[in-house]
Amino acid sequence: MADITLDRLLGEDHGVNRRWVLRRRPAAKVRQEDLILVEGPISPPGSGEVLLRNLYLSLDPTNRLWMSDRAQYLPPVGIGEVMRGGTLGLVLDSRSDRFQPGDLVSAGDGGWQDYVTCSAERLGRVRQAPGLPLTAHLSIFGPTGLTAYFGLTDVGRPKSGETVVISAAAGAVGSIAGQIAKHIGCHVVGIAGGPEKCRWITEDLGFDVAIDYRAQDVAVELDRLCPHGVDVGFENVGGAVMNAVFDRLNVGGRMALCGMISAYNQEGPMPGPADFGRILMNRLTVQGFVVIDYLPRAKEALTYLGAMAREGQLKWKVDVVQGLDQAPDALDRLFRGDHDGKLLVQLPEMIA
Ligand code: NAP
Numbered sequence: 001m002a003d004i005t006l007d008r009l010l011g012e013d014h015g016v017n018r019r020w021v022l023r024r025r026p027a028a029k030v031r032q033e034d035l036i037l038v039e040g041p042i043s044p045p046g047s048g049e050v051l052l053r054n055l056y057l058s059l060d061p062t063n064r065l066w067m068s069d070r071a072q073y074l075p076p077v078g079i080g081e082v083m084r085g086g087t088l089g090l091v092l093d094s095r096s097d098r099f100q101p102g103d104l105v106s107a108g109d110g111g112w113q114d115y116v117t118c119s120a121e122r123l124g125r126v127r128q129a130p131g132l133p134l135t136a137h138l139s140i141f142g143p144t145g146l147t148a149y150f151g152l153t154d155v156g157r158p159k160s161g162e163t164v165v166i167s168a169a170a171g172a173v174g175s176i177a178g179q180i181a182k183h184i185g186c187h188v189v190g191i192a193g194g195p196e197k198c199r200w201i202t203e204d205l206g207f208d209v210a211i212d213y214r215a216q217d218v219a220v221e222l223d224r225l226c227p228h229g230v231d232v233g234f235e236n237v238g239g240a241v242m243n244a245v246f247d248r249l250n251v252g253g254r255m256a257l258c259g260m261i262s263a264y265n266q267e268g269p270m271p272g273p274a275d276f277g278r279i280l281m282n283r284l285t286v287q288g289f290v291v292i293d294y295l296p297r298a299k300e301a302l303t304y305l306g307a308m309a310r311e312g313q314l315k316w317k318v319d320v321v322q323g324l325d326q327a328p329d330a331l332d333r334l335f336r337g338d339h340d341g342k343l344l345v346q347l348p349e350m351i352a
Pocket of ligand 1: 144194197237258259290
């Protein structure tokens with residue numbers, strides 16, 4: 001894949017900002033008509049602000065939550081507001097001492113737009129390591145990697161020899177969490193959709209076994225593959241998959257509740273395990289977490305993941321969609337499992 005020429009972007013004539021604005025709250029799955037692509041002027045930076053050209057936009061299951069008005073960990077995106085989204089950006093203009101034109105930054109809310117003008121305080125510096133593609137900073141060395149690392153090590157707290165079950169195991173977060181669990185010395189079971197994803201996590205990533213939830217009965221397979229029960233569940237999906245894992249948690253077991261994607265396209269409460277009493281009987285810890293709470297500890301995760309990558313013990317994939325106009329349609333691929341790795345949108349046109 002050709003890389004973006006950053007020098008070319010710095011020298012370009014930047015005329016118009018295209019932005020996806022939320023028109024209405026989606027009824028179920030996100031439709032393109034739920035948003036509208038509008039054009040407007042690019043705002044020059046004020047004091048303490050920078051102007052960014054967004055290079056890559058991260059598409060995340062939580063984008064669907066942000067479009068809804070259900071109670072959540074951040075305020076919902078308002079109707080008429082630019083859609084929230086994490087981006088990797090290039091500083092074009094700066095009225096802050098912290099950044100110069102040409103710097104690369106991560107923006108937690110760069111938004112679904114070509115350009116953003118924002119406070120320098122809201123940006124993190126990105127230092128591109130030699131040989132590492134820019135996309136790594138929105139995947140393995142970005143929020144995805146941090147989610148996997150802290151969710152597993154700080155919330156799940158597996159010990160060597162324990163059995164860890166990971167749902168959406170071939171996804172962006174799950175695939176990294178599983179490799180960290182293997183690195184710790186755990187017996188790792190991945191639940192994923194389809195034979196190719198199951199092959200990838202076992203043969204290429206080193207998971208011990210995989211369950212294809214589309215073709216197999218997850219509960220039956222867990223009984224077969226985890227005869228001594230489950231010590232840690234790293235839960236990305238919710239619903240029936242989560243229940244099957246929960247029902248097999250051992251005494252002292254932990255469930256790191258990372259996500260419940262199977263419920264995001266629905267209204268109302270997200271159902272939990274039917275047998276709540278198991279938490280009491282087996283002295284379980286079921287703990288939700290959100291990666292933004294861990295950002296002050298990012299260095300710890302990046303050091304760990306960087307060492308694993310250098311040792312050749314960490315693999316990841318990115319699935320890059322071309323063009324801001326594709327963002328709403330592409331988001332639904334996360335809900336169909338129709339993507340291969342961390343889903344990103346590349347905003348500037350590629351050059352050959
Ligand atoms: P991802 O796993 O790359 O993509 C989502 C995957 O979810 C799909 O590939 C699909 O897996 C699976 N899926 C979707 N609907 C499903 C259903 N109804 N039943 C079973 N599986 C279903 O996405 P990601 O970005 O890594 O996110 C994974 C989870 O982590 C999400 O729940 C997300 O909200 C959560 N998350 C939480 C945090 C946090 O701070 N707590 C941060 C990032 C992400 P298959 O392809 O195998 O079918």
